[in-house]
Amino acid sequence: MNRQMMIGLAGTVAIVVAGCAAMQTGPTDPAIEAKAVEMMKTSFKDKGQAKLARLNQDETQHLCSVWGGKEMPKDVAEKIERANLALIKWPADGKLVGDWKQGEKIAQEGRGMQYSDSPTGPVGANCYACHQLSKQEVSYGTMGPSLHNFAKIRGYTEETRRYAWSKVWNAQAFSACTNMPRFGHNGILSEQQVRDVVALLVDPASPVNQ
Amino acid sequence: MTSTMRAAIAAIAFAIAAPAALAQGSTEKGIEAYRQALQDGNPAELWEARGEDLWKKRTGPKNASLEKCDLGLGPGVVKGAYAQMPRHFADADRVMDLETRLVWCRVNLQGMSEADAKRGPFGGPDRKSDIEALVAWITSESKGVTMAVSLDHPKMRENFELGKAIFFFRGGPHDFACATCHGEDGKRIRLQDLPNLTAKSGAQKGYTTWPAYRVSQGELRTFQWRLNDCFRQQRFPELEFGSPASIALTTFLAYNANGAAFAAPAIKR
Amino acid sequence: MADPMKIRANAVGDATEVKVLMNHEMETGQRKDAQGKTVPAWFIQNVTAAWNGKTVLSAQWGPAISKNPFLSFKFKGGAKGDKVQVTWVDNKGETRTDEATIA
Numbered sequence: 082m083n084r085q086m087m088i089g090l091a092g093t094v095a096i097v098v099a100g101c102a103a104m105q106t107g108p109t110d111p112a113i114e115a116k117a118v119e120m121m122k123t124s125f126k127d128k129g130q131a132k133l134a135r136l137n138q139d140e141t142q143h144l145c146s147v148w149g150g151k152e153m154p155k156d157v158a159e160k161i162e163r164a165n166l167a168l169i170k171w172p173a174d175g176k177l178v179g180d181w182k183q184g185e186k187i188a189q190e191g192r193g194m195q196y197s198d199s200p201t202g203p204v205g206a207n208c209y210a211c212h213q214l215s216k217q218e219v220s221y222g223t224m225g226p227s228l229h230n231f232a233k234i235r236g237y238t239e240e241t242r243r244y245a246w247s248k249v250w251n252a253q254a255f256s257a258c259t260n261m262p263r264f265g266h267n268g269i270l271s272e273q274q275v276r277d278v279v280a281l282l283v284d285p286a287s288p289v290n291q
Numbered sequence: 292m293t294s295t296m297r298a299a300i301a302a303i304a305f306a307i308a309a310p311a312a313l314a315q316g317s318t319e320k321g322i323e324a325y326r327q328a329l330q331d332g333n334p335a336e337l338w339e340a341r342g343e344d345l346w347k348k349r350t351g352p353k354n355a356s357l358e359k360c361d362l363g364l365g366p367g368v369v370k371g372a373y374a375q376m377p378r379h380f381a382d383a384d385r386v387m388d389l390e391t392r393l394v395w396c397r398v399n400l401q402g403m404s405e406a407d408a409k410r411g412p413f414g415g416p417d418r419k420s421d422i423e424a425l426v427a428w429i430t431s432e433s434k435g436v437t438m439a440v441s442l443d444h445p446k447m448r449e450n451f452e453l454g455k456a457i458f459f460f461r462g463g464p465h466d467f468a469c470a471t472c473h474g475e476d477g478k479r480i481r482l483q484d485l486p487n488l489t490a491k492s493g494a495q496k497g498y499t500t501w502p503a504y505r506v507s508q509g510e511l512r513t514f515q516w517r518l519n520d521c522f523r524q525q526r527f528p529e530l531e532f533g534s535p536a537s538i539a540l541t542t543f544l545a546y547n548a549n550g551a552a553f554a555a556p557a558i559k560r
Numbered sequence: 561m562a563d564p565m566k567i568r569a570n571a572v573g574d575a576t577e578v579k580v581l582m583n584h585e586m587e588t589g590q591r592k593d594a595q596g597k598t599v600p601a602w603f604i605q606n607v608t609a610a611w612n613g614k615t616v617l618s619a620q621w622g623p624a625i626s627k628n629p630f631l632s633f634k635f636k637g638g639a640k641g642d643k644v645q646v647t648w649v650d651n652k653g654e655t656r657t658d659e660a661t662i663a
Contacts, residue, residue, distance in 0.1 A: 109455075109456050109459070110452075113452050113453060113456050114456055116453060117453045117460065117536075117539070118460075120453060120457070120535045120536050120539065121457060121460065121536050123534070123535065124530060124531055124534030124535050124536030124537060125522070125527060125528040125529060125530055125531065125534070125536070126528055126529050126531055127528055127529075128529035131463075131523075131526060131527060131528045131529070132528060133528050135462055135463040135464065135526065135527060135528060136462050136463075136527070136528070137462075138460075138461065138462055141466070142461040142462055142466055145461050145466070145468075146456070146459050146460045146461045146468065147459075149458075149459025149460075149461070149468065149470050149474075150455075150459055150470065150474065150489055194463075194464050194465070194526045195523050195524060195526055196523060196528065196529060197523055209481065210480045210481055211480065220481045220482050221481065222478070222479050222480040222481050222482075222483075223477070223478050223479050224472070224475075224478050224479075224480065224485075253466075260471045260472075262464070262466055262467070263466060267464045267465070267466070269464055269465065331579075331630070331632065332579060332581055332630030332632065334581055334628035334630065336566050337563065337566055337581055337583050337628060340564065340566055341563060416585055504628075506626070509585075509626075509627035509628055
């Protein structure tokens, strides 16, 4: 018992030390980062549609990783946002709003792009995993803010529609290292699917705005 | 026996009390009540019983049992061993978690090939996993024991730092990292609470309740499985069983759980 | 051959409390496998418990019972050291009997 208590105390002391280490302000030591990446490449293997190439980071992913859990300098964050803002693609026909009923299905669909998913099967945005949208769906997550009344609050304007499109297409353009995937930019959703999700957010008839 | 049982019950009660205090709204309370109802009669005990038999059973080319396997506290000492793992093992000169140490013992004590020793780490309806059963029993022998993972060895310190970098590594089509879902307090996916593994209390709650019997799968799942299936949902390629990255990440998370009473095998939805 | 049950039996006042965990797939017959083929029903149909050879519980089960079922019941009587036997029989005719000593 005494021995156990001592081990317990030793553990507590060690945590305090780690706590201080976690408060470091700079990004991850490049040597550690390089070794971790090397380690990951030997620790994962291709499975189904999920190939090893998915571990190759772009600049946004890299910066968000090395600054993870730390206070990112403002200029780094702005650089990420600028770069991603420039990557937003607008629909060739200028049509931003699709069918909210399809959008609701996409928002409910959690499958897509996992190695366990069929490569030809449905790919959703799984919006409800993180956001409240329509009032009818009680099973929603809280990782992101509630989007209930999204356009009712912001106004049924072109500006709202453009904001919805660009946020769904590339959320990093507005908030560096957000948890939200870049659905359009990374090709998770097709252009039509983005349109339908936008409709779910901005259509006055959509349950989101009721 | 009775004191172990009491410790286990206390540990379970602790595990329930913490989320219950946080629970807000009737939905969460309902889920909590469901979880509580599952506590009595955890089928993980079936895996524990099979694992204890497997530990003592002579098998492999050397026809040996695992009873001389050194989990870090000396050959054959199982009690409390898991609460100090992962750890650096001098005989192998590397950091190992429980699963990789079991593979090492099956190779070195029982004479199995590495491929045989690693076969079937995760069971299914038609294929029971010996590793899951062994892990169930060995971890049950640490129930109620305070987590005390040491970073004194330089390789442990390095594994911890590498594990931390992997935890924050964002990749794949969704830009997900472990930290995406496990970096903030009080969040949930749909109705599933997410422990914040970067905070001490979250890491303690998350780490000490694995392995667990998953009611939805009817299987006992180990921490290696937990990591494997998280990366699947992260849209990453498959994390290999016992791989260096899996051990580094486990080192990071286990160390963050230090100071808490180990409370598994648990039962989860 | 089926894996053993885990049985705990404790004397509580003038009664005995028995808790049993059984190893069983409990297939409902409603589930389809990865190829889309129905997985045939396979479940425990009858459970009996005996104390010193006398039946104290007899139950008929169906496919609605979960995988790896947990059963808890009490019966009047039983003393420390007595034996409690539990037997299940499934719809394929497989059976398993295990025994515990009342503590």
